[in-house]
Amino acid sequence: MPAELIRIYPENPDERRIRQVVDCLREGGLVIYPTDTVYGLGCDIFNTRAVEKIARIKGIKPQKNDFSFICYDLSHIADYARVGNSAFKLMKKVLPGPYTFILDANNQVPKLLNTNKKTVGIRVPDNLIPRLIVKELGNPIVTTSIKDDDEIIEYSTDPELIFEKFQHQVDIVVDGGYGGNIGSTIVLAINDQFEIVREGLGDTSLFV
Known part of the structure; x- marks a missing residue:
């Protein structure tokens, strides 16, 4: 069955549609959604089969994943990662x-997402749509960016084109307007030491 394209306005997300996305996630569905950077592909972190499906779409082994979590806020982060005082303040x-902050993972991170790794990537995007999805779900969602086959474009920004491409691989595509084409800045934040792993949309001067 092809995916459903659902329009949600980021300024005032429709609660009924947020619940529709959450119901899909609870049933093991895959969802594409906007963030404050590029469009992401995600599922419930506790659904092993859904995580494996995402790994297949990305063409990687689940154990070699580099997926991050989307959390609702900072209080959510402490459930899955250890955060030093300096890192928390920043x-x-x-x-x-x-x-995306790479932090020490704790034992609440599902085994499939933490195989052979002691760290976890955490995101709290400045976009109400994914954050309200996570809040309603009650736990984080896995997130990985939607790459385009065209390396010049790198990221697809038009939700209708994303839908055309992925409609037979996912269950819902959320149209939250045009996305960006620059990924997040990735910061390694272990033992209160900071290292820029990838420079993206965020300001990096704060970590120097």
Whole structure:
């Protein structure tokens, strides 16, 4: 069955449609949604089969995944990662925002997502749609960016074109307007030391 394209306005997300997305996630569905950077592909972090499906779409082994989580806010992060004082203060300044923080994982991270790894990527995007989905779901969702086959474009920004491409691989595509084409800034934040892993949309001067 092809996916459903659902329009949700980021300024004032429709609660009924948010619940529709959450119901899909609870049933093991895959969802494409906007963030404050590029469009992401995600599922419930606790649904092993859904995580494996995403890995197949990305062409990687589930154990070699580099998926991140989307959390609703900073209080959510402590459930899955250990955060030092300096990291917490800095994250409080910049989140919600276009950053992925690589942190020490704790034992609440599902095994499939933490195989052979002691870290986890955490995002709190400055976009109400994915954050309200997570809030209603009650736990984070896996997130990985939607790459385009055209390396010059790199990221698809038009939700209708994304829908055309992925409609037979996912269950819902959320149309939240045009997305960006620059990924998040990735920051390694272990033992209160910061290292820029990838420079993206976020300001990196804060970590120097």
